[in-house]
Amino acid sequence: TAADAEAGKAKAAVCAACHGKNGIAQIPGYPNLAGQNEQYLVSALKAYKNKQRSGGQSAVMQGQATGLSDEDIANLAAYYSSLPADGGK
Amino acid sequence: TAADAEAGKAKAAVCAACHGKNGIAQIPGYPNLAGQNEQYLVSALKAYKNKQRSGGQSAVMQGQATGLSDEDIANLAAYYSSLPADGGK
Numbered sequence: 001t002a003a004d005a006e007a008g009k010a011k012a013a014v015c016a017a018c019h020g021k022n023g024i025a026q027i028p029g030y031p032n033l034a035g036q037n038e039q040y041l042v043s044a045l046k047a048y049k050n051k052q053r054s055g056g057q058s059a060v061m062q063g064q065a066t067g068l069s070d071e072d073i074a075n076l077a078a079y080y081s082s083l084p085a086d087g088g089k
Numbered sequence: 090t091a092a093d094a095e096a097g098k099a100k101a102a103v104c105a106a107c108h109g110k111n112g113i114a115q116i117p118g119y120p121n122l123a124g125q126n127e128q129y130l131v132s133a134l135k136a137y138k139n140k141q142r143s144g145g146q147s148a149v150m151q152g153q154a155t156g157l158s159d160e161d162i163a164n165l166a167a168y169y170s171s172l173p174a175d176g177g178k
Contacts, residue, residue, distance in 0.1 A: 028126065028128045030129060031125060031129040032124065032174065034174075037119060039117045039118040040120040043144070043146070047144035050144060052142065053141065054136070054142075056133070056141075085123075085124065085174040085175045085176075086124070086173070086174045
């Protein structure tokens with residue numbers, strides 16, 4: 001099934017705490033997600049889920065990604081990649 | 090010493106092949122770097138250098154980051170974070 005950005009938006013509520021409501025991180029050291037490459041976001045989320053990323057704040061993302069299905073990951077990537085990279089300013 | 094975005098720009102010539110001259114990746118699966126959070130870029134580059142990231146295309150970045158000093162990393166992060174997130178369109 002094709003990725004569903006609207007479903008991703010619903011799933012992204014918890015992500016917003018660190019990555020910002022508009023995908024622009026409000027906390028130093030956390031990446032902006034708005035307008036990021038969709039395939040890269042899928043790859044990164046899977047790497048966190050598979051515990052292939054350590055260092056930095058990766059433990060936070062390992063925990064968050066554990067509960068995401070492949071469909072959730074595809075939807076979240078579709079959502080964040082659809083947001084304007086400048087945060088909509 | 091403070092990070093030097095101009096030195097980062099000079100060092101970034103090789104990065105542009107995948108991440109784009111303006112920090113917007115031209116290859117699916119590679120992340121945009123333009124306007125990304127500076128501290129996150131430092132953290133990510135150090136994680137690649139320390140081989141703390143695997144999966145996806147991480148082997149490419151492990152190789153690239155191996156030769157970067159902490160100063161290079163700081164300068165590259167300063168440079169890419171200074172670029173407009175929308176690629177300057």
